[in-house]
Amino acid sequence: GQQLNQSPQSMFIQEGEDVSMNCTSSSIFNTWLWYKQDPGEGPVLLIALYKAGELTSNGRLTAQFGITRKDSFLNISASIPSDVGIYFCAGRSIQGAQKLVFGQGTRLTINP
Amino acid sequence: DTAVSQTPKYLVTQMGNDKSIKCEQNLGHDTMYWYKQDSKKFLKIMFSYNNKELIINETVPNRFSPKSPDKAHLNLHINSLELGDSAVYFCASSQGRLAVQELFFGEGSRLTVL
Numbered sequence: 001g002q003q004l005n006q007s008p009q010s011m012f013i014q015e016g017e018d019v020s021m022n023c024t025s026s027s028i029f030n031t032w033l034w035y036k037q038d039p040g041e042g043p044v045l046l047i048a049l050y051k052a053g054e055l056t057s058n059g060r061l062t063a064q065f066g067i068t069r070k071d072s073f074l075n076i077s078a079s080i081p082s083d084v085g086i087y088f089c090a091g092r093s094i095q096g097a098q099k100l101v102f103g104q105g106t107r108l109t110i111n112p
Numbered sequence: 113d114t115a116v117s118q119t120p121k122y123l124v125t126q127m128g129n130d131k132s133i134k135c136e137q138n139l140g141h142d143t144m145y146w147y148k149q150d151s152k153k154f155l156k157i158m159f160s161y162n163n164k165e166l167i168i169n170e171t172v173p174n175r176f177s178p179k180s181p182d183k184a185h186l187n188l189h190i191n192s193l194e195l196g197d198s199a200v201y202f203c204a205s206s207q208g209r210l211a212v213q214e215l216f217f218g219e220g221s222r223l224t225v226l
Binding site for chain 2 (some may be wrong): 078099
């Protein structure tokens with residue numbers, strides 16, 4: 001099946017630092033989504049991207065739909081303790097339009 | 113109001129038993145899904161239903177049988193539970209059928225098979 005390669009798998013940062021993570025696919029995607037999962041909860045949608053080159057912000061979060069349509073990036077600026085969690089990219093390809101495939105997740109840990 | 117709700121949140125059972133997980137969404141969405149999250153947190157789609165019609169069945173063992181009595185409900189029944197079935201099962205919903213947009217997830221049902 002289709003695979004998304006998300007990196008890094010984990011990050012350990014100091015409070016206040018900026019964070020970057022990315023996701024790549026082997027095929028062209030029409031939609032990129034970024035989710036956050038807190039312990040014991042379901043993933044919650046952060047940002048949705050629908051157009052190549054699109055750059056969208058949600059507070060301190062910014063995500064971009066790569067020009068090649070095979071990648072996406074998520075940046076978090078000035079991290080705070082509540083940013084801790086697992087971040088997932090998800091995408092919809094042309095071939096598999098009826099489902100979202102997910103990356104392996106990036107586990108973010110913040111030292112106060 | 114919880115948009116996507118699933119019950120139970122925790123389920124502990126013995127190998128060989130049969131169990132069910134229920135899901136309901138009040139978002140008015142047409143499509144509902146079951147995802148499985150393993151111990152490494154990898155999320156993998158199992159099934160999707162659109163207006164009670166099975167759309168996706170991702171090579172899931174026959175012991176897993178989804179049932180959608182109406183478009184707001186999607187239940188998951190598992191027969192003859194195995195140790196490897198231990199995971200967190202997430203229900204989700206989205207609008208549209210031909211091309212899935214944003215998924216909205218429930219809080220998950222953690223299944224532990226002993």
